[in-house]
Amino acid sequence: MGGQYSRESSKKIMKNTSKRIKKTVYIKTFGCQMNKADSRRLKELFAMEGYNITEKKSKADVMVYNTCSVRGHAENKAMSHLGRLKFAKKNKPDLKICVVGCMAQRMGEEIIERLPHVSIVVGPSTMFRIPLMIEEEVEGVVLDTADSVKEFSDYIDEAACEKSEYSGYIPIMKGCNNFCSYCIVPYVRGREQYRDKSDVINECRSIAKKGIKEVMLLGQTVNSHPRFKDILKEAASISGIERVRFVTSYPGQMDREIVDIVAEHSALCNYFHIPLQSGSDRILKKMNRKYTAESFLDIVLYIREKIPSASVSTDIIVGFPEEKNADFQKTLDIVEKAVFDQCFTFKYSPRPMTTASKMDDDVSVKVKKERLAILNRECEKRALERNKMLNGKRVELFSEGGRKGRTDTYKIVFWEGSPSPPGEKVIVNVKKAMPHSLKGVRVL
Ligand code: 5AD
Numbered sequence: 030m031g032g033q034y035s036r037e038s039s040k041k042i043m044k045n046t047s048k049r050i051k052k053t054v055y056i057k058t059f060g061c062q063m064n065k066a067d068s069r070r071l072k073e074l075f076a077m078e079g080y081n082i083t084e085k086k087s088k089a090d091v092m093v094y095n096t097c098s099v100r101g102h103a104e105n106k107a108m109s110h111l112g113r114l115k116f117a118k119k120n121k122p123d124l125k126i127c128v129v130g131c132m133a134q135r136m137g138e139e140i141i142e143r144l145p146h147v148s149i150v151v152g153p154s155t156m157f158r159i160p161l162m163i164e165e166e167v168e169g170v171v172l173d174t175a176d177s178v179k180e181f182s183d184y185i186d187e188a189a190c191e192k193s194e195y196s197g198y199i200p201i202m203k204g205c206n207n208f209c210s211y212c213i214v215p216y217v218r219g220r221e222q223y224r225d226k227s228d229v230i231n232e233c234r235s236i237a238k239k240g241i242k243e244v245m246l247l248g249q250t251v252n253s254h255p256r257f258k259d260i261l262k263e264a265a266s267i268s269g270i271e272r273v274r275f276v277t278s279y280p281g282q283m284d285r286e287i288v289d290i291v292a293e294h295s296a297l298c299n300y301f302h303i304p305l306q307s308g309s310d311r312i313l314k315k316m317n318r319k320y321t322a323e324s325f326l327d328i329v330l331y332i333r334e335k336i337p338s339a340s341v342s343t344d345i346i347v348g349f350p351e352e353k354n355a356d357f358q359k360t361l362d363i364v365e366k367a368v369f370d371q372c373f374t375f376k377y378s379p380r381p382m383t384t385a386s387k388m389d390d391d392v393s394v395k396v397k398k399e400r401l402a403i404l405n406r407e408c409e410k411r412a413l414e415r416n417k418m419l420n421g422k423r424v425e426l427f428s429e430g431g432r433k434g435r436t437d438t439y440k441i442v443f444w445e446g447s448p449s450p451p452g453e454k455v456i457v458n459v460k461k462a463m464p465h466s467l468k469g470v471r472v473l
C-alpha cells in the first residue's frame with residue numbers, strides 16, 4: 030500500500046502546495062535515540078513543506094506521536110496518552126492526529142479501532158511520507174515494511190538535523206538481525222540495512238558546515254555496519270566535528286580494535302554503551318545473545334585498561350524466564366567486576382511475536398521487583414564510585430543550555446556560575462559526585 034507515496038510524488042506535491050496556508054505541527058517522541066533521530070528528520074520534512082513547528086499542543090493542526098514498542102510499559106503509556114487526545118480532537122475537529130513508529134507498526138489496526146480520533150497510523154519505514162498523506166487526506170492505517178536500501182538512503186538524504194542543536198543524530202544502519210529472544214525490534218524495524226559509508230561521511234561534513242560540533246552515529250547494533258571502523262576514523266577526522274559518539278554496540282561484535290581506534294582519535298568520545306542483558310551464560314543462551322559473560326567482561330576490562338577514564342554503560346534485564354537466584358548472582362558478579370558508569374535496568378516483560386513470549390514467564394513479579402531493586406542498588410554504588418573519580422577535577426562540557434552540560438564520557442554535570450547556550454564549551458571544577466550526575470563550579 031505504501032508504494033504509492035513515493036518520494037518523487039512527495040516532491041511534486043510540495044511544489045504544487047507551496048501557496049497553501051501554513052499549518053502547525055507538534056511532534057512528540059517516545060523511546061530510543063533512533064526515534065529521536067526519526068523525529069528530527071520528520072520535523073525538518075514538515076518544515077520543508079512549509080509547516081510551523083510548535084512545542085505547544087494547543088497550537089497544533091497536526092500532531093505526530095512517534096512511539097516505541099520495546100517494552101509493554103512504553104506502549105501502555107503511549108496508548109493512554111493518545112486516548113486523552115480525544116478531547117483535543119473534540120475541540121478542534123480538523124485536528125489530524127498521527128501515530129508513527131514501532132508501536133504503530135505493531136498495533137496498526139488496533140490503534141485505529143481503539144482510538145477513533147486518530148487519523149493516520151504509519152510504521153517507521155513509512156513515516157517520512159506523512160506530510161504527503163496529510164496533503165492527500167489519506168486516513169487510516171498505512172504500514173509499509175518493505176524497506177529497501179534505496180528508500181532508506183533517500184529518506185536520510187531528505188533532511189540532515191535540527192539547526193538549533195549542536196549535536197546531530199546520524200543513523201548509519203537500521204533494523205536488527207539478531208533476534209534476541211525477548212526483543213521486538215527485528216519485527217517492527219525489519220532486517221539490518223546499512224547506509225553507504227560515503228553518505229554517512231557526507232552527512233557528517235554537511236552538518237559540520239552548519240555548525241554542528243557533535244555527531245551521534247546510531248544503529249540498533251551500530252558496530253555491525255560492515256564499514257564501522259572506517260566510518261569512525263573518517264568521522265573523527267572531519268574538521269569542525271569535535272565529538273563523535275556511537276550507540277548501541279552489540280557485545281558480540283565489540284572487538285579490541287574498536288577500542289584502539291577510539292583511544293587513538295581524540296574526537297571519538299570515550300563512551301561505550303554495550304548491553305550486557307545478563308551475566309549468566311545459561312540465560313544469555315536462552316536470550317539468543319551470541320556472546321558469553323566472560324567475553325563481555327574481557328572487552329570491558331580492555332576498555333578500562335586502554336582508556337581508564339572511559340565510561341561504559343549497559344542495559345540489564347532481570348527476571349527472564351527460568352532466571353534462578355544463581356543466574357541473577359552471576360549478573361551481580363559482572364556488575365561488580367565491570368563497574369559500569371551507568372546501567373539501564375529492566376524487568377523482563379514478554380513481547381508479542383518474540384520467541385521468549387512462548388516461554389513460561391515463570392519469575393514472579395515480586396521476585397522481579399526484588400532483583401531489580403538489588404541490581405539498582407549495586408549499579409548505583411558502582412556508578413557513584415566511578416563518578417567520585419572526577420571529584421576535584423576540571424571537566425570540559427558541551428552545554429545543553431542553562432547550567433547543564435555533558436562530558437565526552439556522556440556524564441551530566443550541573444554547575445554554579447553563569448549559564449551557557451547549547452553547544453558552548455564550558456569548563457567546570459567538579460565538587461560533588463552523585464550516581465547519575467555531577468555538580469561543580471564553572472571556571473571558564
Ligand atoms: N523486557 C524487558 N526489557 C527489554 N528490553 C528489550 N526487550 C525487553 C523485554 N521484552 C530492554 C533491553 C534492551 C533495552 C533497549 O530494552 O535491555 O537493551
Ligand code: SF4
Binds near residue numbers: 212
Ligand atoms: Fe533487540 Fe537484540 Fe537486536 Fe538489540 S541486538 S535490537 S536486543 S534483537
